[in-house]
Amino acid sequence: MTNPQLARLRASIDNLDTALICLMAERFKVTQQVGYLKRDLGLPPADPEREEQQVARLRALAQEAELDPDFAEKLLNFIVKEVVRHHEVIAGK
Amino acid sequence: MTNPQLARLRASIDNLDTALICLMAERFKVTQQVGYLKRDLGLPPADPEREEQQVARLRALAQEAELDPDFAEKLLNFIVKEVVRHHEVIAGK
Numbered sequence: 001m002t003n004p005q006l007a008r009l010r011a012s013i014d015n016l017d018t019a020l021i022c023l024m025a026e027r028f029k030v031t032q033q034v035g036y037l038k039r040d041l042g043l044p045p046a047d048p049e050r051e052e053q054q055v056a057r058l059r060a061l062a063q064e065a066e067l068d069p070d071f072a073e074k075l076l077n078f079i080v081k082e083v084v085r086h087h088e089v090i091a092g093k
Numbered sequence: 094m095t096n097p098q099l100a101r102l103r104a105s106i107d108n109l110d111t112a113l114i115c116l117m118a119e120r121f122k123v124t125q126q127v128g129y130l131k132r133d134l135g136l137p138p139a140d141p142e143r144e145e146q147q148v149a150r151l152r153a154l155a156q157e158a159e160l161d162p163d164f165a166e167k168l169l170n171f172i173v174k175e176v177v178r179h180h181e182v183i184a185g186k
Contacts, residue, residue, distance in 0.1 A: 003130070003134055006134070009123055009130065010127070013123050013124065014150065017120070017151060020113065021154045021165055023112055023116065024158075024160055024164075024165070025160035027109045027110070030105050031106065034102050037098055041099070050103070054110070061115075062118065065114055065118035066118055067118035068121075071175055072117070076110075082164055
């Protein structure tokens with residue numbers, strides 16, 4: 001049987017994960033719109049300047065929220081890689 | 094100059110990212126507590142059975158939220174890898 005304190009902490013993790021999944025779903029809905037717009041405007045799928053600004057912004061936010069800024073940057077890279085993959089699919093349509 | 098529609102979509106992405114960073118910071122605060130508790134209870138840092146339940150749960154949630162379930166699973170693996178690394182540091186203290 002699971003320790004009750006561990007079970008309580010895991011229930012909080014599950015609630016946070018539900019929120020994370022919903023936010024992530026919304027984020028991809030927006031980036032999908034960005035993908036179609038970029039295709040219509042003839043813009044390339046990746047935008048290194050925008051990504052650089054995002055990294056700086058998220059690192060600062062992470063620091064304030066007491067999250068490891070390196071992890072925040074790795075997370076953004078992980079998400080952006082998936083987004084660029086989607087944009088390439090859209091651009092290739 | 095950035096297209097106004099693109100700027101508007103990017104502002105939404107930035108707002109969602111702020112929320113994501115804050116949730117992620119809270120998630121690591123909880124998993125850190127889990128790490129200390131596991132150390133005190135003599136439990137191993139990783140828990141494959143719990144992770145399997147999380148994967149199944151998040152894939153179902155992703156489907157409902159119209160997020161690619163494979164991406165949700167990859168994201169969880171990415172986060173759990175970081176969490177286990179933290180737990181190993183705590184266990185080694």
